[in-house]
Amino acid sequence: MSNVTTINPATGDQLETYAQLSQGEAFAKVDACHDAFSQWKLRSLEDRASVINGLGKALRDNKEELAQLMTAEVGKLLKDSRDEVELCAAICDYTAANGPEELADEKRDPNNAGRGIVTYSPIGVIYGIQPWNFPAYQVIRYAIANLMTGNGVLLKHAANCTGSGLKIAEIFQQGGLPDGLFTVLVIDHDTSDEIIAHDKVRGVTLTGSDDAGRHIAEEAGKALKKTVLELGSNDAYMVLEDADIDKAVGICATARLYNNGQTCIAGKRFIVTEKVYDEFVEKYVSKFAAIKTGDPTAEDTDMGPMARDDLRKTLQQQVDKSVENGAKIACGGTIPDGPGAFYPATVLTDVAPGQPAYDDELFGPVASVIKAKDDEDAMRIANDSRYGLGGGIMSKNVDRAIELASKHFDTGMVFINTFGLADPSMPFGGVKNSGYGREHGGFGVKEFANAKAIFVGAE
Structure with a gap:
């Protein structure tokens, strides 16, 4: 397989070189993520929220190192990189505080049963394809919501911020996230399409251009998998x-x-x-x-x-x-x-x-x-x-x-x-060629949840 080399855009100097995974190696990581999900989905909403609080703390503990890395990889102002890490920690705080209530069972009164329950069940492994412009935020935005839901999370990050993606995985492990539950895939586009088709991947989310959105939606559509697309705009x-x-x-x-x-x-x-x-x-x-x-x-x-x-x-x-x-x-x-x-x-x-x-x-x-x-x-x-x-x-x-x-x-x-x-606290997403689906504001935790109807007969 080929390698990925990151470049400092302020100087043109090479930073690091990373080996891409073969399809077999990538599939093994998908299997491991699914295994981790099988245990994670059984943990209570409050338990998941407690872990997510720990991830926020770990992000703050590693703020300077992650900020310096992001600035080196994509040229962001260092002060903006620090602010970005703080926003990521705030997303963890918000999700941990509000996620259990957003995902709590709802009582209904159906006509054909004694009572009804709507439960928001996790669906499995969610694959995220993310861009380079906010190397931490783009990842945290979908990953934390899906972890709160009870899903497993895969990440294919933009090649030029590969190091930032791997650093986030390291921080998550330090923060107490179970092994394999958040997994970075350093892969090429062909392998990425195979990941979308993998039977243990249940949803796909992309932030990118409208052209990329069309491709990902088509690949996911072939496999009848739900997508959330946050695409470009000329606001x-x-x-x-x-x-x-x-x-x-x-x-x-x-x-x-x-x-x-x-x-x-x-x-x-x-x-x-x-x-x-x-x-x-x-x-x-x-x-x-x-x-x-x-x-x-x-x-x-x-x-x-x-x-x-x-x-x-x-x-x-x-x-x-x-x-x-x-x-x-x-x-x-x-x-x-x-x-x-x-x-x-x-x-x-x-x-x-x-x-x-x-x-x-x-x-x-x-x-x-x-x-x-x-x-x-x-x-x-x-x-x-x-x-x-x-x-x-x-x-x-x-x-x-x-x-x-x-x-x-x-x-x-x-x-x-x-x-x-x-x-x-506010929904994030667009219409027309800017995509569909919403993140944040309580909406993101339900995008890849199964709103399951449970009917209970008269007792």
Whole structure:
């Protein structure tokens, strides 16, 4: 089998090399995970919650080591990596505190029996295919929910953060999770498809592109296995006529540049009403032009490198094609000289349909600014997308913004006068080509649970 070598995107230096598993070795790990599940499913909800509390503590105990590793592998700002580990621990805390109640048996009164019980039973081994942009969070998000449910968990992590995936497995073992219950598979795509088809794998969850989602859904569909897909997006942030422009500029800059611009729920299209367009663009471009790019471990760095050089090349091609089709570069827009996969904070204006900056997901620090006639036109443009993960509304009239969010915005999440971040207490997921299913907020623990109906005759 071939090897996987991780690269530091800030320097281009090699980090570690890992051997990929053969199909036979991978299948043996699936069997071991299923064996661990067979015992884990019998443990009480409270017992599982206690173990998950221990995993949260272990994550905090190893926060610095895991954060340093994530920054080395994918170029995240070190402070953001530390925050990510803390979010992961908070997910453990929330799940342990709320999971037993979410999964508790429910009493029903059926017409054809004395009483009814709905019980949320674990279904087996769940296979997660995860990306590199949040090397710990993407794993914790689905793994902790499924462990709470009583399932076993497999992970195929992105190759460039292989070390982070293996470190999480080590931390989980240190935190008291039974052997084999959370298992990392260092495998290629062909073996991954065989894992999906494996008879002991009962569900598949993917975070990735819509193209990857189509492939995984097709493979899982052949085997009649449930999937949860959290896919890409080109989230629209609307700046309405009554918005506080200075506040909107700050929020929209963070929404685009957080995590070096590589976030699925990042603001990507910024739709600004004509009335405030000129003021917004002037201040927005000024803010982007001042962003300091450099060493992600340095305290004074605003933005680190992109995660891989090939991703940077793809982003540049999308920018170039957008410009060829009428977009204008207000700042940034060219790959700098020197080592590392750095890309400047970039603003494109005159963005319109037919350009990648309008139609597709630009997964890097490039903001697409679009002028709208008025608030109604801004809402129309925001929904003019094949995606529907998240979006934002900048407005002083919060009640009206809530109405727009609930009745008109065709997305899974809406952020009003704030930017998109995940929260354990709120559902996470999208619609249209951004996928289906939900994580967090009590929803994730039931996605791969069997809502089992038990009818009891009159006693």
